[in-house]
Amino acid sequence: MSAWGNGAPSQEGKARKNPIARPTELAALLMAQYVRPGDTVVDATVGNGWDTVALARLARGGRVYGFDIQREALERAEVRLREAGCPVAWRAEGVPGLMDGAPGETTEAFGVQGEAPRLDGAPGERPGNEAAACGETLLICADHRRMAEYVCGQAAAVVFNLGYLPGGDKKITTRADSTCEAMRSALSLLRPGGALIVTIYGGHPAGKAEREAVLRLAGELPAEEYHTLHARLTNQGEGAPEVLAVVKRGIHR
Ligand SMILES: C[S@@+](CC[C@H](N)C(=O)[O-])C[C@H]1O[C@@H](n2cnc3c(N)ncnc32)[C@H](O)[C@@H]1O
Numbered sequence: 001m002s003a004w005g006n007g008a009p010s011q012e013g014k015a016r017k018n019p020i021a022r023p024t025e026l027a028a029l030l031m032a033q034y035v036r037p038g039d040t041v042v043d044a045t046v047g048n049g050w051d052t053v054a055l056a057r058l059a060r061g062g063r064v065y066g067f068d069i070q071r072e073a074l075e076r077a078e079v080r081l082r083e084a085g086c087p088v089a090w091r092a093e094g095v096p097g098l099m100d101g102a103p104g105e106t107t108e109a110f111g112v113q114g115e116a117p118r119l120d121g122a123p124g125e126r127p128g129n130e131a132a133a134c135g136e137t138l139l140i141c142a143d144h145r146r147m148a149e150y151v152c153g154q155a156a157a158v159v160f161n162l163g164y165l166p167g168g169d170k171k172i173t174t175r176a177d178s179t180c181e182a183m184r185s186a187l188s189l190l191r192p193g194g195a196l197i198v199t200i201y202g203g204h205p206a207g208k209a210e211r212e213a214v215l216r217l218a219g220e221l222p223a224e225e226y227h228t229l230h231a232r233l234t235n236q237g238e239g240a241p242e243v244l245a246v247v248k249r250g251i252h253r
Contacts, residue, residue: 020233058135
């Protein structure tokens with residue numbers, strides 16, 4: 001585990017988190033700023049599911065689409081979501097059926113592209129659903145470059161936590177080219193006022209090139225369409241995690 005943690009929420013006490021010491025806390029703070037009950041959100045790198053749970057809580061009554069290329073990660077996230085009392089369903093990669101032997105007992109069939117998942121109607125249209133503790137999460141074992149094939153409607157936030165699965169195979173990591181392609185897709189899915197939030201780890205071999213590519217992409221976005229923020233710990237060396245936030249300009253109505 002790095003000096004900045006493994007993605008798990010800080011143990012310092014729920015009331016007093018330190019978003020400066022831990023970039024994941026800063027990312028969480030930004031998520032809370034941009035996600036409201038009933039929203040549609042995307043976790044582009046589910047991993048162990050910490051961000052997925054946080055998003056599901058913020059988007060109660062809404063929907064979370066969670067992507068990862070590793071089934072192991074999604075299974076861990078499913079456990080974490082269930083422990084948090086959040087409804088979960090699985091979607092097979094690229095086909096209208098289910099993953100073979102998908103874990104959990106409540107696996108549901110989901111529609112093909114453009115069709116809303118059928119838990120019980122579209123989020124936000126269900127009376128009283130805002131009182132739910134969590135949004136419903138759809139776990140998708142697919143590359144995040146394909147998110148536009150799965151996500152219905154516009155997203156209030158798309159979240160990336162780059163790098164490898166903590167406690168998993170360090171050779172399986174996000175990569176510069178595919179991350180940038182997925183980020184472009186995420187930007188097109190964002191609603192006006194929506195946020196793309198990326199936690200970047202430049203301290204591992206693939207991470208350095210990825211960091212440069214991601215920051216280049218953000219730096220080239222047109223200022224009349226996006227506000228961008230890059231936050232880094234300036235006294236912690238080059239490998240310290242960083243946070244990038246891109247907000248699509250405009251007002252959500
Ligand atoms: C740093 S972990 C994410 C941690 C997670 N946010 C959490 O809260 O525990 C990065 C994850 O990205 C996944 N990943 C790597 N390349 C991917 C891709 N092209 N599409 C989707 N997920 C990918 C990895 O399998 C890994 O689980």
